[in-house]
Amino acid sequence: MSEESLLEVRNLRTYFHTDAGVARAVDDISFSIGAGQCLALVGESGCGKSVTSLSIMRLLQEPPARVAGGEVRFAGRDLLKLEPDEMCKVRGAEISMIFQEPQAALNPVFTIGDQVAEAYLVHHPEARAKDAMDRAVDALRSVGIPDPGRRALDYPHQLSGGMKQRVCIAIALICEPKLLVADEPTTALDVTIQAQILDLLRDMQQKRGLALLLITHDLGIVAEMAERTCVMYAGKIVESAPTSEIFARPLHPYTQGLLRARPEPGSSLRDRRRLAVIPGMVPAATQFKDDCRFRPRCPLAGDLCHEEPKLEAFGGEHRAACWYTRREGIAAWAEPARTGNNQGGADV
Amino acid sequence: MADTPLPDAPAHAAGEGYWQLVWRQFRNRRLASISFAVIVILFLLAAWAPLLANGKPFYWREIPFGASQAVTTYPLLQYLVAPTQEFSVEYLFNYFCILTLTLPLVCLPAYLLSRGRGLAPKAVRKRSTYAVLGAFALAALPFLAPGFVTRAATKVERAADPAMAQRLKEIEAEYAAGKLVGEAYATAKREAAAVTEFRILRSWRLDERPYLSDFADLREGNAEVEAIFPPVSADPVVNTSETLHPPGVYGRLGARRYRKIDVESIDEPLPPGVSRICLVATVNEISGGDVRILERDTRVHIEEDETRAQLKDLRAGDRAWFMGRRVEAEGGGAPRFVAEAVRPESRPPAWTRHLLGTDRDGRDVLARMLLGSRISLSVGIVSVGIYVLLGILIGGLAGYFRGIVDLAISRLIELVICFPSFFLILVILATIEKRSIFLVMLIIGLTSWTGVARLIRGEFLKLADQDFVHSARALGCGSLRIMFRHILPNAMGPVLVAAAFGVASAVLTESSLSYLGFGAPPPTPTWGEMIKQGKDNIEVAWWLLVYPGAMIFLTVTAYNLAGDGLRDAMDPRMKR
Numbered sequence: 001m002s003e004e005s006l007l008e009v010r011n012l013r014t015y016f017h018t019d020a021g022v023a024r025a026v027d028d029i030s031f032s033i034g035a036g037q038c039l040a041l042v043g044e045s046g047c048g049k050s051v052t053s054l055s056i057m058r059l060l061q062e063p064p065a066r067v068a069g070g071e072v073r074f075a076g077r078d079l080l081k082l083e084p085d086e087m088c089k090v091r092g093a094e095i096s097m098i099f100q101e102p103q104a105a106l107n108p109v110f111t112i113g114d115q116v117a118e119a120y121l122v123h124h125p126e127a128r129a130k131d132a133m134d135r136a137v138d139a140l141r142s143v144g145i146p147d148p149g150r151r152a153l154d155y156p157h158q159l160s161g162g163m164k165q166r167v168c169i170a171i172a173l174i175c176e177p178k179l180l181v182a183d184e185p186t187t188a189l190d191v192t193i194q195a196q197i198l199d200l201l202r203d204m205q206q207k208r209g210l211a212l213l214l215i216t217h218d219l220g221i222v223a224e225m226a227e228r229t230c231v232m233y234a235g236k237i238v239e240s241a242p243t244s245e246i247f248a249r250p251l252h253p254y255t256q257g258l259l260r261a262r263p264e265p266g267s268s269l270r271d272r273r274r275l276a277v278i279p280g281m282v283p284a285a286t287q288f289k290d291d292c293r294f295r296p297r298c299p300l301a302g303d304l305c306h307e308e309p310k311l312e313a314f315g316g317e318h319r320a321a322c323w324y325t326r327r328e329g330i331a332a333w334a335e336p337a338r339t340g341n342n343q344g345g346a347d348v
Numbered sequence: 349m350a351d352t353p354l355p356d357a358p359a360h361a362a363g364e365g366y367w368q369l370v371w372r373q374f375r376n377r378r379l380a381s382i383s384f385a386v387i388v389i390l391f392l393l394a395a396w397a398p399l400l401a402n403g404k405p406f407y408w409r410e411i412p413f414g415a416s417q418a419v420t421t422y423p424l425l426q427y428l429v430a431p432t433q434e435f436s437v438e439y440l441f442n443y444f445c446i447l448t449l450t451l452p453l454v455c456l457p458a459y460l461l462s463r464g465r466g467l468a469p470k471a472v473r474k475r476s477t478y479a480v481l482g483a484f485a486l487a488a489l490p491f492l493a494p495g496f497v498t499r500a501a502t503k504v505e506r507a508a509d510p511a512m513a514q515r516l517k518e519i520e521a522e523y524a525a526g527k528l529v530g531e532a533y534a535t536a537k538r539e540a541a542a543v544t545e546f547r548i549l550r551s552w553r554l555d556e557r558p559y560l561s562d563f564a565d566l567r568e569g570n571a572e573v574e575a576i577f578p579p580v581s582a583d584p585v586v587n588t589s590e591t592l593h594p595p596g597v598y599g600r601l602g603a604r605r606y607r608k609i610d611v612e613s614i615d616e617p618l619p620p621g622v623s624r625i626c627l628v629a630t631v632n633e634i635s636g637g638d639v640r641i642l643e644r645d646t647r648v649h650i651e652e653d654e655t656r657a658q659l660k661d662l663r664a665g666d667r668a669w670f671m672g673r674r675v676e677a678e679g680g681g682a683p684r685f686v687a688e689a690v691r692p693e694s695r696p697p698a699w700t701r702h703l704l705g706t707d708r709d710g711r712d713v714l715a716r717m718l719l720g721s722r723i724s725l726s727v728g729i730v731s732v733g734i735y736v737l738l739g740i741l742i743g744g745l746a747g748y749f750r751g752i753v754d755l756a757i758s759r760l761i762e763l764v765i766c767f768p769s770f771f772l773i774l775v776i777l778a779t780i781e782k783r784s785i786f787l788v789m790l791i792i793g794l795t796s797w798t799g800v801a802r803l804i805r806g807e808f809l810k811l812a813d814q815d816f817v818h819s820a821r822a823l824g825c826g827s828l829r830i831m832f833r834h835i836l837p838n839a840m841g842p843v844l845v846a847a848a849f850g851v852a853s854a855v856l857t858e859s860s861l862s863y864l865g866f867g868a869p870p871p872t873p874t875w876g877e878m879i880k881q882g883k884d885n886i887e888v889a890w891w892l893l894v895y896p897g898a899m900i901f902l903t904v905t906a907y908n909l910a911g912d913g914l915r916d917a918m919d920p921r922m923k924r
């Protein structure tokens with residue numbers, strides 16, 4: 001990476017020790033985010049995106065979760081080695097997080113003003129309650145809540161979903177963190193409001209030089225927001241590249257599948273109905289083997305795939321983990337074919 | 349942006365919080381609101397009990413005979429800020445009592461001053477906060493310096509009547525010179541004082557012997573007194589072990605043993621072996637040293653002066669017992685009954701004097717019920733407070749930390765639940781020498797926390813997995829802050845309901861304990877103890893049982909109904 005990175009995750013492994021065995025939900029992943037940058041983490045449901053973000057924040061319940069290895073370097077420190085109370089000082093103040101369900105993320109019994117002010121007071125215990133409230137009102141105004149002075153006295157149930165997500169963003173940003181982890185921030189919202197929230201996030205990013213770790217399975221959002229994208233599958237990062245590269249030259253069959261499973265902006269309704277689907281499902285995290293984890297669903301799987309592929313550079317910052325890609329080279333994927341794959345190709 | 353609330357959200361008015369909604373729904377329930385009002389009134393009565401029922405006057409102005417100074421004191425005020433009982437319950441209620449005076453005293457002028465000045469709501473809120481805090485502080489002040497209050501409340505006026513003082517001086521001089529002797533001296537002195545009878549300004553009570561008897565010379569009529577007493581007389585604690593008997597003639601068998609003997613009248617010959625008689629009867633008429641009694645046509649003669657003095661405690665209609673002997677008349681006349689001891693017994697309720705009657709020691713039932721309400725009500729609040737706190741702590745730990753902590757605590761809860769708590773309380777109380785009401789509160793609190801702990805554990809288990817808890821943790825809140833600031837307020841609803849029912853059952857438990865004789869030590873009035881006394885005298889004095897019983901019933905019912913209403917008001921499905 002050219003610039004100094006703000007967050008650097010190296011070989012992170014997070015395992016869950018369950019009755020059904022050890023679930024390697026996040027297995028040896030690495031990525032980095034520069035200051036002010038936006039990195040998208042995409043992948044199907046259950047592939048370990050949330051566990052990655054929670055591992056970075058150290059919010060997983062241990063046990064059953066255990067961070068089995070790796071490093072999370074943030075601003076020169078390894079977060080995984082911090083004492084719990086030091087970690088409390090990092091959360092909210094330096095790294096914040098917003099969640100998928102704004103409805104559930106707000107405490108129903110306090111007014112939103114109280115909750116925003118509380119977020120400030122947690123990290124500024126010396127501040128006066130009145131100052132904290134003034135700041136809270138300012139924060140609510142800055143995330144685009146009309147009449148914030150009055151709204152601050154409202155309870156969460158009196159706001160719409162989009163408003164609530166704005167409040168969550170205000171809470172997350174009131175201590176001016178350097179990194180915001182947004183775990184599917186718009187999944188629970190309808191489309192127009194999604195766009196408004198994304199605008200707001202981008203706006204905040206530009207104004208405050210905020211770095212963003214955006215977790216989503218919506219490739220449209222990725223295209224719009226992220227400078228770089230990591231594609232996750234079954235606990236692994238299978239492809240990582242600048243976003244434009246991902247869309248122009250997807251190297252991993254899974255990435256290609258994802259791209260194909262998405263309606264093209266110009267396509268007709270008829271075409272949409274014939275959207276490709278990736279056959280099969282992400283295996284349960286306890287079932288992961290030491291082969292290529294995508295192999296059972298991969299149209300191109302061959303003998304090589306019984307061994308685990310490593311992420312490998314394919315020019316610039318574009319990296320992918322696939323034996324087939326490695327053998328064929330980039331050329332094979334220069335022109336992503338919309339018709340080259342169908343369900344029949346699945347090797348199940 | 350569509351600003352529609354979720355479909356399952358209760359119908360809130362604008363700007364209305366959850367607890368405001370609950371309160372509104374609570375008020376909509378008639379029975380619950382009435383019960384709540386009853387509870388509030390009970391607490392106000394408990395706070396005002398010393399003002400309503402007390403042997404001490406509000407105001408006492410006294411000019412002792414022969415003195416040239418008047419002393420004004422406010423004994424009740426002094427009692428309020430420095431209660432004689434060692435219970436801190438008294439302090440707490442006295443504080444509330446004073447608070448009910450200072451609150452309007454501070455808030456009303458504050459309200460009048462800021463009314464119509466077009467203040468912003470924020471400024472109004474600020475002012476009212478200051479006013480209320482000020483009232484609280486003001487009410488606490490006298491407790492900090494009770495000595496100061498006593499001194500400030502005592503006023504000595506010098507030379508109340510200079511002319512009288514002058515005349516008295518002359519009399520003393522004459523006496524010293526030997527011109528006035530004996531009876532003449534006393535008469536002159538009495539005449540010199542303008543007023544020789546003391547008079548008492550009172551509300552509607554007729555006499556206030558207990559307080560007056562502290563001033564022996566006042567009884568002789570040697571001073572002028574003005575006083576205002578609380579409406580209900582609280583007679584002193586008279587310790588007696590005589591039990592109340594139905595009217596009749598009893599033969600005395602031993603120090604405290606009597607047997608009803610089957611004679612129509614005292615005039616009849618007594619059975620052999622019985623020499624002394626106890627006559628329990630209703631007073632019909634008092635004339636001179638004789639008392640005519642209602643039940644039989646007997647005249648009780650009282651010879652000794654000392655016994656005769658007790659007659660002034662008696663009134664027609666009172667029940668009294670007379671201890672005495674039969675004296676054969678010389679010269680063949682009818683034998684007479686000569687009483688050696690007279691004591692008024694329990695008096696039935698009457699509009700004019702004791703509204704709810706008196707107990708067998710002559711103590712006013714209403715007064716004891718009012719003063720007892722302080723203890724009976726605070727038992728509920730304090731013991732429930734103790735166990736709610738304990739339950740929140742223990743259950744919260746289990747529900748929040750889970751795992752081994754939860755396992756250990758759950759087993760502990762099961763263990764404690766296994767003991768029948770009432771018998772556990774009995775056993776503990778039976779082994780303890782020095783009983784006090786606080787012990788009862790403590791033991792009820794320490795044995796009944798399991799229900800709340802289970803409730804809280806369940807709520808915490810449920811809530812700890814909610815997103816707002818995760819996001820609080822993502823904000824950097826510590827465990828304690830998350831437990832008590834973020835989770836607990838969401839878990840308080842069911843606990844409040846349980847607490848309302850818990851108060852009712854604690855009041856009952858305390859009454860049962862007192863009834864069994866395990867409550868507060870005897871002179872302390874509590875409802876349970878009064879019921880116990882009432883039970884012993886059920887055939888003759890129904891009022892001793894009925895009124896305290898009604899109070900317990902009222903309190904317990906009110907708490908249960910209020911708890912019911914609260915539960916309904918908090919359940920969104922029962923919304924209306």
Ligand SMILES: Nc1ncnc2c1ncn2[C@@H]1O[C@H](COP(=O)(O)OP(=O)(O)OP(=O)(O)O)[C@@H](O)[C@H]1O
Binds near residue numbers: 052064285
């Ligand atoms: N507490 C847990 N105990 C056991 N396994 C878990 C636990 N939490 C997550 N996992 C496993 O980790 C894997 C990754 O879960 P994760 O929540 O990160 O998925 P995700 O990519 O965020 O999916 P989604 O898009 O649905 O949010 C899943 O297979 C899940 O079974």
Ligand SMILES: [Mg+2]
Binds near residue numbers: 049183
């Ligand atoms: Mg997720």
